[in-house]
Amino acid sequence: MHNRRRKIESKSPPSFLTIKDKSQISFIRKLKGYIHSHHLAFGSAVHRLFSQPFRALTISFVVAIALSLPSGLYIAVINLQKIANIEESSTTVTVFIKMTATQSQINTLQENLLLDADIATVNYISSQQGLDDFRIESGFGDVLDMLDENPLPAVLLIQPKTGAQYDSNFLKQLASKLRTETLIENVEVDIVWLNRLKAILALAERLSLTLGAILSFGVLLIIGNVISLALDDRRNEVLVVKLIGGTNAYVRRPFLYTGFWYGAIGGFLAWIFVVIALYWMSIPVARLAELYHSFFELEGLGFFGSIALVSIGAALGLLGAWFAVARQLSNIEPK
Amino acid sequence: MILFDRVNKRYPSGYEALKSLSFNLDFGEMAFLTGHSGAGKSTLLKMIMLMEKPTSGQVLVDGQNLNRIHRNQIPYYRRNIGVVFQNHQLLFDRNVFNNVALPLLISGLQPREIGRRVRAALDKVGLAGKEKTNPIILSGGEQQRLGIARAVVHKPQILLADEPTGNLDPQLSEEIMNLFQNFCEVGVTVLIASHDLDLVSSMGQRLLKLEKGILVEDEKSL
Numbered sequence: 001m002h003n004r005r006r007k008i009e010s011k012s013p014p015s016f017l018t019i020k021d022k023s024q025i026s027f028i029r030k031l032k033g034y035i036h037s038h039h040l041a042f043g044s045a046v047h048r049l050f051s052q053p054f055r056a057l058t059i060s061f062v063v064a065i066a067l068s069l070p071s072g073l074y075i076a077v078i079n080l081q082k083i084a085n086i087e088e089s090s091t092t093v094t095v096f097i098k099m100t101a102t103q104s105q106i107n108t109l110q111e112n113l114l115l116d117a118d119i120a121t122v123n124y125i126s127s128q129q130g131l132d133d134f135r136i137e138s139g140f141g142d143v144l145d146m147l148d149e150n151p152l153p154a155v156l157l158i159q160p161k162t163g164a165q166y167d168s169n170f171l172k173q174l175a176s177k178l179r180t181e182t183l184i185e186n187v188e189v190d191i192v193w194l195n196r197l198k199a200i201l202a203l204a205e206r207l208s209l210t211l212g213a214i215l216s217f218g219v220l221l222i223i224g225n226v227i228s229l230a231l232d233d234r235r236n237e238v239l240v241v242k243l244i245g246g247t248n249a250y251v252r253r254p255f256l257y258t259g260f261w262y263g264a265i266g267g268f269l270a271w272i273f274v275v276i277a278l279y280w281m282s283i284p285v286a287r288l289a290e291l292y293h294s295f296f297e298l299e300g301l302g303f304f305g306s307i308a309l310v311s312i313g314a315a316l317g318l319l320g321a322w323f324a325v326a327r328q329l330s331n332i333e334p335k
Numbered sequence: 336m337i338l339f340d341r342v343n344k345r346y347p348s349g350y351e352a353l354k355s356l357s358f359n360l361d362f363g364e365m366a367f368l369t370g371h372s373g374a375g376k377s378t379l380l381k382m383i384m385l386m387e388k389p390t391s392g393q394v395l396v397d398g399q400n401l402n403r404i405h406r407n408q409i410p411y412y413r414r415n416i417g418v419v420f421q422n423h424q425l426l427f428d429r430n431v432f433n434n435v436a437l438p439l440l441i442s443g444l445q446p447r448e449i450g451r452r453v454r455a456a457l458d459k460v461g462l463a464g465k466e467k468t469n470p471i472i473l474s475g476g477e478q479q480r481l482g483i484a485r486a487v488v489h490k491p492q493i494l495l496a497d498e499p500t501g502n503l504d505p506q507l508s509e510e511i512m513n514l515f516q517n518f519c520e521v522g523v524t525v526l527i528a529s530h531d532l533d534l535v536s537s538m539g540q541r542l543l544k545l546e547k548g549i550l551v552e553d554e555k556s557l
Contacts, residue, residue, distance in 0.1 A: 029445065032445055033442070033444050033445055034443050036443065036444075036445060037440060037441075037443050236424075236426075237426050237428070239424075240424050240426060240437075241437065241441065242410070243384065243386075243413065243418060243424070244413065244414070244417075244418070244438045244441060244485070244489075245410045245411065245412075245413035245414035245416075245438065245441055245442070246410060246441045247410040247411075247441075248410075250410075250441055333386075334384075334386050335386060
């Protein structure tokens with residue numbers, strides 16, 4: 001037996017690899033081969049996408065719609081939060097002075113208020129200044145000229161001490177304390193609506209995340225389904241590959257890449273949708289901001305947000321493909 | 336190289352495909368497996384491919400007990416075997432070159448090496464120059480030779496064939512059989528299932544005859 005084996009081996013040409021030779025293939029060469037097989041799987045996935053561009057685009061569009069909805073809502077929430085924060089940083093207590101107060105009385109009041117520890121700054125807007133501002137901003141100058149006397153009261157804009165601006169209880173107390181001053185006609189604090197807005201925004205943020213989770217799950221199912229069908233289409237190929245020694249990983253690879261591409265392209269399209277929507281809205285928003293004398297600019301996804309959107313798409317595609325292939329691959333065995 | 340030791344195979348339906356089958360195929364030996372359809376030829380080959388497991392008994396390939404090979408190891412085991420099917424099992428979504436390259440791609444060989452080996456294999460089966468052709472336009476004989484090229488391109492130690500000449504005329508069949516003989520001569524262990532007794536006996540190789548799952552004849556080569 002041993003002699004026979006040696007005899008036969010001597011017959012074989014030197015290019016024939018024995019098992020021993022195979023195990024000696026260096027790690028680097030194995031790695032190169034591995035990378036090459038990834039390269040091919042990648043290429044074949046791309047090739048398949050381009051060979052059925054309409055199908056690929058349809059699937060990617062579905063993914064894009066599913067991803068752009070929560071992204072859009074999320075951006076809306078971010079922007080409203082930004083507005084809320086701008087408003088918040090300028091939380092002021094507006095104090096209207098009685099029309100009967102004299103200039104010196106007002107000056108004394110202002111000095112007294114500045115001594116109060118609860119108050120950071122006090123801005124005095126005289127009734128004349130208020131009238132001038134109103135004339136410029138409102139465009140009703142002609143109407144004002146018709147009035148005999150200035151109807152506007154003098155106003156003190158009080159900035160509460162830092163750290164306490166958002167504490168509605170503190171602001172209420174401050175307001176009632178100020179109302180006890182004899183010179184003061186009325187005190188206004190616009191904090192309640194701001195708190196409500198913030199509560200609604202917190203809800204909207206949750207809502208966008210929930211929507212995102214549900215639609216992500218949808219994307220997972222869509223891509224899983226598509227990959228499942230693709231696997232059915234190529235069942236015969238999978239069988240042949242398994243028969244000649246293809247591992248599950250080898251069979252899986254091109255499908256994972258396909259899922260990855262559907263997801264990544266979907267993410268990219270979603271990004272384009274969002275950018276277009278933002279651009280479309282930026283013009284009326286700018287006009288609105290102008291009317292409010294604000295330099296408010298729409299907040300987009302930003303660099304990292306954009307990367308995240310495409311990555312989420314790609315990850316969902318990969319995961320969906322993985323589930324689909326894992327579920328089906330063990331059923332496809334050569335018989 | 337291939338050792339069957341009292342192998343039984345009973346399918347869940349109760350059908351007994353192989354009954355206490357024992358034989359030994361030496362390294363570099365060539366043998367034909369004959370018998371009527373349903374005699375158990377395919378089941379035997381499938382066992383060597385690890386597509387079926389024996390109900391009882393053992394199959395040893397290159398000293399390795401196939402009962403002990405783990406699921407995850409099956410692909411690596413199969414890479415040592417080349418298989419030729421009656422219906423070729425070619426992939427028509429790619430050209431001749433890529434069909435033959437498949438086993439090498441699976442093993443993770445480098446492109447340069449793949450090109451060299453694929454051309455060598457195609458040359459060996461007489462299909463040199465048809466690399467870019469789609470296999471669907473090849474003739475039956477050419478398709479079968481392509482199947483053989485794919486089965487041997489990764490230089491397996493064992494070559495199995497299930498009715499490789501099933502659809503071919505006698506002259507082409509003989510060509511194909513001669514091809515198998517060439518591989519045997521370079522040290523590959525070859526086992527071919529065929530019901531074409533005339534052709535098989537003309538080859539002058541060992542003959543294993545199955546009947547209803549029992550080995551009824553084992554003629555050593557003349």
